[in-house]
Amino acid sequence: MSTRTRRLAGATIAGVAALAMAAAPSFAGDGNNGHGKGNGKAGPNGVVNIQLLSFNDFHGNLEPPSGSSGRITTKSGTVDAGGVEYLATHLAQARQGHPNTLTVAAGDIVGASPLLSAAFHDEPTILAMNKLGLDVTSVGNHEFDEGYKEIQRLQNGGCLDDGQDGENNQNSCPDQKEFPGASFDILAANVIEKSSGKTILPAYTVKDVNGAKIAFIGMTLKDTPNIVTAAGVAGLTFTDEVKTANALVPELKKQGVNAIIVLIHQGGVPNSPVFDAACGNGGALIPGSSPIIDIAKNLDPAIDMVISGHTHQPYVCNIPDPAGQPRLVTSASSFGRLFTETEFKYNYQTRDILRGTVTSSNMIVDRAVPKNAAQTTLISEYQDYVRPIASKVIGRINDDVTRTQNAGGESQLGDLIADAQLADPSVVTGGEKPVIAFMNPGGIRADLTYANSPYGEAPGDVTFSEAFTVQPFSNYLVSLTLTGAQIKDLLNEQWSGTNAERRKILQVSEGFQYSYSGTTLGEVTLDGKPLDDNASYRVVTNNFLQGGGDGFPTFTKGTNVYYGGLDIDAFANYLSGIEGGYTPGALTRITGN
Template sequence: MTSSRTRRVSSVVAVAALAATGAAFTGGSTSAAPNGPTMNIQLLSFNDFHGNLKPPTGSSARLVTGHALNPAGTAAVDVTYEGAGGVEYLATHLKQARVGHPYSLTVAAGDIVGASPLLSASFHDEPTIEAMNSLGLDATSVGNHEFDEGYKELQRLANGGCIADGAGANNQDSCPGGKSFAGADFPILAANVKYAGTNQTILPPYTIKNIKGAKIGFIGMTLKDTPNIVTKSGIEGLEFTDEVQTANALVPELRAQGVNAIVVLIHQGGAPARESWVGPDGKTYNVNPNYKWACEGGTLDPAQSPILGIAANLDPAIDMVISGHTHQPYVCNVPDPKGQPRMVTSASSFGRLFTDTELTYDKRTQDIVRTSVDSANMIVTRTVPADPAQTALINRYNTLVAPIASRVLGTITADVTTAGNAGGESQLGDLIADGQLADPSTVTAGKTPVIAFMNPGGIRTNLTYANKSWNEQPGEVTYEEAFNVQPFNNYLVSMDLTGSQVKELLREQWGGGAITSPNTVATQKILQISKGFAYSYTDTPTGRVLGAVTLNGAPLVDTQSYRIVTNNFLSDGGDGFPAFVGGTTKYFGGLDIDAFANYLEANSPYSPTVATRITKN
């Protein structure tokens, strides 16, 4: 199955609705129509691959393709394509798409590595870089997850070399079997990531591709808010500059080199608005958008789409924007400041889609004919032959990772999931927080943590009773399954917080409690908490109110000090929790995945508990 091409709709997003940043523009031709000899060029793009070498499963391999009524005819349900993605099939689809296009480039918009499955993460994502080399990636922007192991590790992935990491001592092994790692064959672009106090970027800001005399410049950036969503220690000494200002400042530099055709690869994105679907009964239903909805028939949701304000304010000389970060599919026209059409695309995540863009290059103006740009998101089906080079790469690393991945930690008696109760507490969150609390590595100077906090965004999948990855028995949990739940290799950090500080970070979960509609909060990230700790909260017309907060049944005392444990991401104030930054006597322990694995081993068989720690009144 392949998707039909989705033509650009000329005015799906009104410029007036976009957020203004007040950036300056250098002007320049938009090459609205050809005035000389031309050539056709193809751009293939994807984003947020996250090291998914093996075909993803479950919702990570699913795409909404349409809608239908349920058997009772009482409600709308999604019609989905199941089984998309996998680098063996992505590589084949890209090869097939290039047929008949002698002038073709393949680019990406960040998060190619990081938060990866064990097959890639166990080897510091070296397998994914090798896979990208093999499938012919020409350039990518950096994303926030490329900083998961720090910017120096990112530079190593770009430039090559091995880490002396103890050959799997911490379930990671650089250059396994003595094989060297050459690094990326493609540039990883970081135009807005600079050494603090300098104008020097940590990696190239742009690359220029010359196709038979046709020069196209690619500027690569991550979102400026990356410092708020990565571990502080990994970006120490860096600064992240504004996306619009950074790109616009590079336009004159590129044009001075004879480059008029410019594409921005940016790791920031948007999300489609909900789709209104008219069923066969004539009724209109508010449904999940299909993968072609934005912007074929709908729009991007301004409240969830920072890319709109960025795209609307980029210099008119920039011809196209390839985006990512939000894991959403869209092919949209966001007019530039001169009102000229400009394509903005994103291809979902995990290699489920790629975007096929065809454009005309005017040799006389040395620019892209803007009105010629035609993009479509294409499903990466598994009905095509697997690419043999990618299959060989996966098989090699499968063999190398087996001793790590297949080790059985223990058993669970039922699924342990992220499904939350009314207060936002999940059974899997309880399990992870309890494991952190029990981990002895954060005990120091006789101080043992009494409360653990886990960010819900760091819990990436469920523990499923029926899952079988390595021929284990139902209910048995392997290290790979545990790792897939917590793939970031964060360190645990213990610290002292007062009761008042603990209450403040609980209030930070909902951004101060701004109510945007009945009983909903604009921004909320409900921290998962350990046993013995409990609290309640209530929604009121004027905001969310924190109720009783207790530890082992006793009210928390504002002036008393409590030893807590969390991961280093939250410890640095990540996810908007500055109260953690104020913690004192901080002490770094072991890895969070080790605490999780050890707790499962020590408490097997594990039965999920009833979620009663967080109560919403």
């Protein structure tokens, strides 16, 4: 099925009254957006039609994502979607008949990627984006997983020294050729290097499309330091999104550029879980869970539209600007399952977008189209490169081990990972072993399935590839000392502070138990004994949490901090040492509601 048959519930922004978050009615306006009016003629004194294709949160999903991550739920059922071979085909089809077209993204193109990309520091994803014709993207929070120097390398090219091929389960430049870097612009307007006072990458870029000059400002969310490892953002300052973008408007206008689009890795959540390309008809964004609303409401009226991301949600919205003019805000879900097709007219006289002519729809990247041959070749090459790493059998399970949480928030896989961290010898210092392990639930990205056999291994065998899919961040384990009172503070942070709206229940190791009711912490015990507020306890976690990530600042108060090995190595080593394979037990460590 072609991309044209997968257009769902689009929106036309023309003629919209000041209805924040409502989808615009389907009729064309007069083309007047407050900055000028087109005369309908082509050429330097008239207007030109321009197409903008956009997506976000690709996360290195070169192969079609599996399970729910590879489906889009519509009002009439589910559709298998995603995979760069299909995304490239859909984008090519969408461009047909559109000589003036740009393709842009809103961050997290790399990071938290499947092993096929992550094993090579996401180099194949950059190559795939080059091939599908990406013109510009903003950084997202996951672009900082390996630090900002790595983002710069992905932009500029070059190889990393990973030792012997794949010996550490990563292998930069596996073909022995110099990695060329991105042929598209990566923007970071609100990410400042403290030592130089400069942005780590350009703040904006101006694209010339048949004489139409269009500026793109790229930003990540200002709270990026709270959701990535501390080491990944060391030495950086993340500035306010609205202030950053608004400050660049006069600079662009001085250059004669009035058409301005923001690419921002921050988003919203529709109040309908069923995919609907428009934000009306039950799909409006939820104010308390949608930071993009206040951002869009306060961006300078000269900014013509906002391409957003981060929340992995689909929407095409009108959120009026401070002058009351309609302004498009979009997001295309995640993992390459959707892209947004936006069309508008550009007025050569005013050098601006005629905002009343903007139309936009989210498009499903279904798999009923031919695969893009260039992407298929790229994937095949890296499948060969990754096989020695991915196919290693590291252990066994005797049943599915899932992320599904009980009423208290505990999961089988959370128990397993926490136990693996507690048993890891790399975090033992001075002979002092940790007695409690904590794992953030958001870092557990997939289930372990008994029947899965991607490399022909026996059912129950767990390959490195499967383990990596569970823990794809390559975080370091860290041991530190906390008091009993501080550990209770941590537990209370699960439902307070930044976690007040949506609680995050930490997964814990065997021997540690606690209860809670609502937001009231109950009994906390270690090996059956009440935790002593004044005693010191050695704990282990990952460096993301240790840096205060996910709203757990108490971790930063730990003393005698000691860095160990990678979390994925601890997981693999623990599984490999279980005689007869791992059987999930009863969930009894956390009791709550």
